[in-house]
Amino acid sequence: MDEGASISDDPGMRNWGGELGFADVRTLGGRAGHTLLTAEIAVADSMWGPLAPWEKSAARAFAVGLTMDSAVICGKSAARLIGIEMPGWEDTVEVTYPGNRKPGGRRYWPEGVRFRYRNLDAGSIREHHGIRVTDSHRTVRDIAVLHSLADGVVALDSARRKWPKWSLGQWEAGMFRGPRFKGMATVRKMLELSVPDSGSPQESLARVRLIVARLPGVESIRTQVRFEAGGRSFPVDLLLNGWLALEFDGELKYEEGAFGRTTRETLLREREREVLLLNLGLQIRRVRAEDLHLDEAGWCPMFGIVLDALRGREEMHRQALG
Known part of the structure; x- marks a missing residue:
């Protein structure tokens, strides 16, 4: 070529x-x-x-x-x-x-x-x-x-x-x-x-939103990081600071029959995956398409989701140190 x-x-x-x-x-x-x-x-x-x-x-x-x-x-x-x-x-x-x-x-x-x-x-x-x-x-x-x-x-x-x-x-x-x-x-x-290796348009949009915003406390952003747990390999869409996983689920994923599974089967598989990732020390936040919409001030709900998670992690560390 x-x-x-x-x-x-x-x-x-x-x-x-x-x-x-x-x-x-x-x-x-x-x-x-x-x-x-x-x-x-x-x-x-x-x-x-x-x-x-x-x-x-x-x-x-x-x-x-x-x-x-x-x-x-x-x-x-x-x-x-x-x-x-x-x-x-x-x-x-x-x-x-x-x-x-x-x-x-x-x-x-x-x-x-x-x-x-x-x-x-x-x-x-x-x-x-x-x-x-x-x-x-x-x-x-x-x-x-x-x-x-x-x-x-x-x-x-x-x-x-x-x-x-x-x-x-x-x-x-x-x-x-x-x-x-x-x-x-x-x-x-x-x-x-x-x-x-971006997995979806929502994931790409979230990543560039975070890069441009330069939110305090966001030190690293990685795409499609894989974790091994329970003999299985799980990717996460975006991984912030090595521990905060952002997941972007389109509505089609949960429609009956999507990917050859019932909605119940999909939800059960997602829950099992989430528990395994939580046991590895990750925190998981789910982001909807509407959470990526910027307002006139340049703010979107995803920023609040990320900042709340970062503050929660910091508070946990303070309590652990007494």
């Missing part, structure tokens, strides 16, 4: 139009029983309703891509399409024009579409199933520049999880291919903070 070659040449993008049976609005006898994805494309409610919110974001982006004459799906919308995981979901589809073409005023944008000016070179565009998307390097780079450092780290961690054979140097070469651009410092910082 050449340095800077495009990862998203890999033809793994889902054909949402084929899977969901996209219908041309003009051919429908009526719109009853259908959800409009664009002014031209609809999908049957029976197919649309069961989708998870993030799947709806991807399918909507696919529909928008089908209706674009020259524009390219970019940013978080492109990430959804090429399989880069991001927390949450988006109701707006991000698109850009190739080259230096600037979008017209907002009054000309289709509903649910946001145009971005990205100075996009032809070498950073890929086409799958009739949809033009930015390649993986450009997609991750744009997320960091258009959204935030944290979003960029989450996207890059996910991309490295999806394509583990690609080195960080190859990612860097691909992102800095071409002329200088606004936001280069953010992209460099994103590359510096990314890790190859």
